[in-house]
Amino acid sequence: RKEVEQDPGPFNVPEGATVAFNCTYSNSASQSFFWYRQDCRKEPKLLMSVYSSGNEDGRFTAQLNRASQYISLLIRDSKLSDSATYLCVVTSPNGNKLVFGAGTILRVKS
């Protein structure tokens, strides 16, 4: 079983749609959780951290369920510029290394 699993997609959605990505992780000792965004042929960039209480940043909402070892990302009012690959990331138990999911592809179309 992979340490971090994501639905690879692609998710094809119209502008303005709401889309949700899910991710599961296998190591219950993981301490920190993040969503990264990666545009084609570019480096991954931090989108947001994920906190146990859930957190929101504009149109983006991230949630964590430690009991189910499940992380989600919700994007509201999708824009063309949201088209990218979204990477679910968890830290190793000591907090020093990151473990990446393979990514979920989002395509927003006009």
Place this chain on the structure above:
Amino acid sequence: DAEITQSPRHKITETGRQVTLACHQTWNHNNMFWYRQDLGHGLRLIHYSYGVQDTNKGEVSDGYSVSRSNTEDLPLTLESAASSQTSVYFCASSEPGQPQYFGPGTRLTVL
């Protein structure tokens, strides 16, 4: 502004040659990492360092080496390049428990 840079951005080399990819960060981060990214595999950790003189193997370290002589730099060396090492290589840095910041990547082709 603090940043992380990689050089070269593109490299074409021949099988059997030694290649070194440079990574330089001005964040003053203790932790530095090298990844490779291939279609269907996502990001895979090659080597990492938690500080000067510290290096550790990641999940795909065979054929690669690193050294950490100062805080800012973690060069990645391919001792004898193989076609299977054709990939995009990303360097990253962070403080413990914090998100990693990535360089722009090096696209390496081994012919």
